[in-house]
Amino acid sequence: SRLEETVKTTVSENPVVVYSKTWCSYSSEVKSLFKKLGVEPLVIELDQMGPQGPQLQKVLERLTGQHTVPNVFIGLLFLLCSLTSHNTRLDLGLLIGALNGSSR
Amino acid sequence: SRLEETVKTTVSENPVVVYSKTWCSYSSEVKSLFKKLGVEPLVIELDQMGPQGPQLQKVLERLTGQHTVPNVFIGLLFLLCSLTSHNTRLDLGLLIGALNGSSR
Numbered sequence: 001s002r003l004e005e006t007v008k009t010t011v012s013e014n015p016v017v018v019y020s021k022t023w024c025s026y027s028s029e030v031k032s033l034f035k036k037l038g039v040e041p042l043v044i045e046l047d048q049m050g051p052q053g054p055q056l057q058k059v060l061e062r063l064t065g066q067h068t069v070p071n072v073f074i075g076l077l078f079l080l081c082s083l084t085s086h087n088t089r090l091d092l093g094l095l096i097g098a099l100n101g102s103s104r
Numbered sequence: 105s106r107l108e109e110t111v112k113t114t115v116s117e118n119p120v121v122v123y124s125k126t127w128c129s130y131s132s133e134v135k136s137l138f139k140k141l142g143v144e145p146l147v148i149e150l151d152q153m154g155p156q157g158p159q160l161q162k163v164l165e166r167l168t169g170q171h172t173v174p175n176v177f178i179g180l181l182f183l184l185c186s187l188t189s190h191n192t193r194l195d196l197g198l199l200i201g202a203l204n205g206s207s208r
């Protein structure tokens with residue numbers, strides 16, 4: 001479907017993508033976690049897209065099995081390359097550990 | 105208003121009342137916190153009340169200044185009496201400390 005292609009393109013073109021909702025505290029925590037790590041994700045607020053929001057949430061469930069927010073996509077190799085090109089250092093162990101902790 | 109009176113009656117007749125939403129993880133955490141403490145709150149799921157949900161959320165904001173969920177009401181004296189009458193013990197320091205921690 002067209003929406004499915006949009007998601008695939010989005011996550012392939014951006015190192016970190018967070019599908020979120022503006023009023024959801026779990027989503028806020030994930031967004032500020034990335035901010036603390038010095039990573040700027042592409043954030044897509046599903047509650048600000050009108051009727052496309054629920055449709056997008058369904059597509060994400062089809063693609064990932066996850067129907068909840070926050071839904072985080074990380075292209076690790078992509079992320080490392082873009083960080084290196086910006087002369088930024090990232091504690092990868094910290095990132096992975098933090099994400100494991102926050103997604104339980 | 106009638107809805108305001110309903111809320112005042114509800115929180116005066118029940119030791120612990122949690123205004124919640126079924127799909128909200130913060131609300132789930134507060135509900136399972138009480139479960140761990142052996143306290144059974146009256147839970148009101150605002151997303152399962154049709155159009156009355158948002159109205160109720162507005163009334164709560166008028167009464168408490170808080171427009172978010174979870175919104176927790178505790179009648180401490182009431183709680184202690186009802187626990188004593190059921191021969192239940194409660195670590196009150198634990199309860200207060202836990203609630204302070206979870207409502208930041």
Ligand SMILES: N[C@@H](CCC(=O)N[C@@H](CS)C(=O)NCC(=O)O)C(=O)O
Pocket residue numbers: 024026027067068069070102103104127128129130
């Ligand atoms: N343990 C999961 C919980 C995810 C979850 O339950 N998210 C809620 C919001 S906090 C949700 O998406 N509910 C359904 C919805 O909002 O459509 C995580 O940390 O990501």
Ligand SMILES: N[C@@H](CCC(=O)N[C@@H](CS)C(=O)NCC(=O)O)C(=O)O
Pocket residue numbers: 023024025026128130131171172173174206207208
């Ligand atoms: N720090 C507050 C956060 C409360 C909060 O932001 N709640 C969100 C849901 S997690 C909310 O009610 N958003 C507006 C809404 O759902 O109507 C707490 O722990 O209670």
Ligand code: FES
Pocket residue numbers: 023024025026027127128129130131
């Ligand atoms: S909606 Fe409350 S934590 Fe996500």
